[in-house]
Amino acid sequence: MLTDHEAFLKRVMNALNEADYDEYEALLTEDYVEEYPQSGEVIRGPKNSRAIRERYPGGPLVNVDTSSARVAANEARWVRTPTFTFVRAEGTGNKGTAALKTRYPDGSIWWVVVVYERRGERMARATFFFAPTFEAPEWRKPFTERRDTTAAS
């Protein structure tokens, strides 16, 4: 049976955007593990995953921008974005990668890249990377085109 990664991820993001943490917990397996390779942090279990979102300094993160999200998974299509058009990815697996933008309480905008694994209809494992927006450097301009990083979709 095909699983719809895009619909599933939107459900997760909507739960976070609406601060509906009971729903968020229900979308995670009981042995869910989350890790941040940039800092070495490993967060085990839905309760801890929920706590770090509820207690984020400055307020809960409720600005996950699903309009610019990309989903690459072996059973899903890419979401349409300003830079990528639809690209079908096929398969029968349970792994995927999602990239989305979020706005932090200090106003900064970061890309969040999540490499995840599902079990059934729940998230079982996720590796997060946090990448800040930055100005394109002058030296690279001869080789590049530019796109608006603030555009939502």
Add this chain to the structure above:
Amino acid sequence: MQTDHTAIITRLVRVLNEHDYDLWETLVTEDYFEEYPQSGELIRGPKNVRASVENYPGGISKDALDLADARVTATESKWVRTPTFTFVRVEGRGNVGTAAFKGRYPDGTTWWIILLYELRGDRLAKATAFFAPLFEAPEWRKPYVDSTSART
């Protein structure tokens, strides 16, 4: 025929580490392009991508890309063994994958580089790159964190 994503990505990284850009150009398609969503940059064609690597201010040192902790997940490959993940097989057929590895920049900083890529045959056709710096685990999160041993 199965595509070995890990072998393809490992080869690309090794070629970049060896500064063998002529060989690198043969490993990507003629219409290859890279994009950097963080800055909005889009680099079209192997020549421009190569130039952006060769002209990096300060020069990129050999072996700047570290595969020791690399992860590759794709529709036909396995995860690379890492300190925190064990092997997990990914089944299926496809040409899209994700690779994450560390890169050391001329200023001495280390960043994770995450590539969402697309293959055509055995060549890289498209890549979206994200650059994520290392950071210290914040104090407020420590009560909920199992360990901080994964950082390398």
